[in-house]
Amino acid sequence: xxxxxxxxxxxxxxxxxxxxxxxxxxxxxxxxxxxxxxxxxxxxxxxxxxxxxxxxxxxxxxxxxxxxxxxxxxxxxxxxxxxxxxxxxxxxxxxxxxxxxxxxxxxxxxxxxxxxxxxxxxxxxxxxxxxxxxxxxxxxxxxxxxxxxxxxxxxxxxxxxxxxxxxxxxxxxxxxxxxxxxxxxxxxxxxxxxxxxxxxxxxxxxxxxxxxxxxxxxxxxxxxxxxxxxxxxxxxxxxxxxxxxxxxxxxxxxxxxxxxxxxxxxxxxxxxxxxxxxxxxxxxxxxxxxxxxxxxxxxxxxxxxxxxxxxxxxxxxxxxxxxxxxxxxxxxxxxxxxxxxxxxxxxxxxxxxxxxxxxxxxxxxxxxxxxxxxxxxxxxxxxxxxxxxxxxxxxxxxxxxxxxxxxxxxxxxxxxxxxxxxxxxxxxxxxxxxxx
Ligand SMILES: Cc1cc2nc3c(=O)[nH]c(=O)nc-3n(C[C@H](O)[C@H](O)[C@H](O)COP(=O)(O)OP(=O)(O)OC[C@H]3O[C@@H](n4cnc5c(N)ncnc54)[C@H](O)[C@@H]3O)c2cc1C
Numbered sequence: 001x002x003x004x005x006x007x008x009x010x011x012x013x014x015x016x017x018x019x020x021x022x023x024x025x026x027x028x029x030x031x032x033x034x035x036x037x038x039x040x041x042x043x044x045x046x047x048x049x050x051x052x053x054x055x056x057x058x059x060x061x062x063x064x065x066x067x068x069x070x071x072x073x074x075x076x077x078x079x080x081x082x083x084x085x086x087x088x089x090x091x092x093x094x095x096x097x098x099x100x101x102x103x104x105x106x107x108x109x110x111x112x113x114x115x116x117x118x119x120x121x122x123x124x125x126x127x128x129x130x131x132x133x134x135x136x137x138x139x140x141x142x143x144x145x146x147x148x149x150x151x152x153x154x155x156x157x158x159x160x161x162x163x164x165x166x167x168x169x170x171x172x173x174x175x176x177x178x179x180x181x182x183x184x185x186x187x188x189x190x191x192x193x194x195x196x197x198x199x200x201x202x203x204x205x206x207x208x209x210x211x212x213x214x215x216x217x218x219x220x221x222x223x224x225x226x227x228x229x230x231x232x233x234x235x236x237x238x239x240x241x242x243x244x245x246x247x248x249x250x251x252x253x254x255x256x257x258x259x260x261x262x263x264x265x266x267x268x269x270x271x272x273x274x275x276x277x278x279x280x281x282x283x284x285x286x287x288x289x290x291x292x293x294x295x296x297x298x299x300x301x302x303x304x305x306x307x308x309x310x311x312x313x314x315x316x317x318x319x320x321x322x323x324x325x326x327x328x329x330x331x332x333x334x335x336x337x338x339x340x341x342x343x344x345x346x347x348x349x350x351x352x353x354x355x356x357x358x359x360x361x362x363x364x365x366x367x368x369x370x371x372x373x374x375x376x377x378x379x380x381x382x383x384x385x386x387x388x389x390x391x392x393x394x395x396x397x398x399x400x401x402x403x404x405x406x407x408x409x410x411x412x413x414x415x416x417x418x419x420x421x422x423x424x425x426x427x428x429x430x431x432x433x434x435x436x
Contacts, residue, residue, distance in 0.1 A: 015119070016148040018043070018044045018135070019152075020047075022047035023047070025279075027105050028296050029151060032299045032302070036307040038303065043117075046125045047124075053106070058100045061096065061293070062098070073101050073209050074098070074184070075097065076097045078091055080188045080189065084192070092357065097189065124139060130150070130271035134273065135271075149274075152280065153281065155279065155406065156280045160403055162262035163388065163392075164334045165403075166221050166333075167223065168257075169219070169220055169225050170220070174214075174255070175214055178248040180212055182211050187207050191206070192345070196341065201340025202219065202222075218237075254425070259284055261288075277295065281298070281317065283298060285322075285360060287325075294361070319362055332376075332380050342377070343376060346377070349375070350371075350375035
């Protein structure tokens, strides 16, 4: 199915810009094109799924911002980081931590798409051939598209396996309580009091939108997914750790997800006229899985470029030295040289929160980065740096192997009994899957 722009016979649909994938990155891009006043650009959006509703919740930090703020569900000036040893409350000024649900983002993108007069092709893009002057995109069941530029955010594995391949995988419950049990003035950013996996890091977090309603999530950074019952048990354990009585709670929605955490490369410019955005283009920060801010930044840059009649090529999502530091940190965490709670605790203990958060966004100065690096334990980091260097040499010498695909999230049966009396909505969130 496609709309607008009659396509007859075998003639391709000619556009200046084709977006392959219409999820997070493409939605931000459509909104940015509209915001920057781009008009008269022929655009096609190719995705087998039309994204709408709440299929994910984005949390991110930044300065208060007039573009995104009207869409936020909540924002917090204060966040808490907890370890078994202490609970630290941090003031983020001049930044704030914010929560954005996917529904308003998709709605804004749909409105932008309408104003831009884009053609929507509800079909998968199947092959992409770039001859250097234009790109031919064949779709499964829809028209062929001939585009001047392609911005491609379809989920894909990295170009080769990483030296460390972890996943950020999680399950969250949107909990509604009978009485006030949450503190809406502050979010829990990371709570490492959860039982730690043998290999990896786990933590819980709480994003309250009111004193009775919050997203409570259990997250692991580790090589492999849990089972459905494993996520439920871990999340129920975290709920109990927070002192929340299940009898007074209802699970209103369930959110599941898997995000790559790896030093494997996600090439952002696979061919002259194809630019990758979002997770596929390297916007996911390997050491944290946070993606939103880089995705937003890149959408803005690409849209500004198109508005000025320039190629829509954003700056790399993160500077090269940040990707190297992440590779070393991931290695130190994975090979057991550094404990996750200790690593993050020291980062927040020895730096202003604002510096750590800007560091994680890849926007700190080299001097600030040295300060951040100095807050980690020296010996394991030196060992990880040496191991990383040796593996880089080995990688140059051996033939490239295909990387495994990013696995789909485990979407299970919604919890019943003590955690709620109503059937919750389950947000599917595996890469590329339709929302449920
Ligand atoms: C549940 C969840 C919560 C997250 N929360 C956060 C967060 O709090 N903060 C943060 O920074 N990051 C978060 N992330 C990570 C990241 O921000 C999101 O995954 C984000 O949606 C990535 O955007 P994207 O466009 O790269 O991928 P997606 O949003 O997944 O979009 C990819 C699109 O490609 C489409 N597609 C698939 N195959 C084809 C094909 N053959 N042809 C055309 N289209 C195709 C899919 O249907 C989909 O619409 C979260 C991720 C998940 C899964």
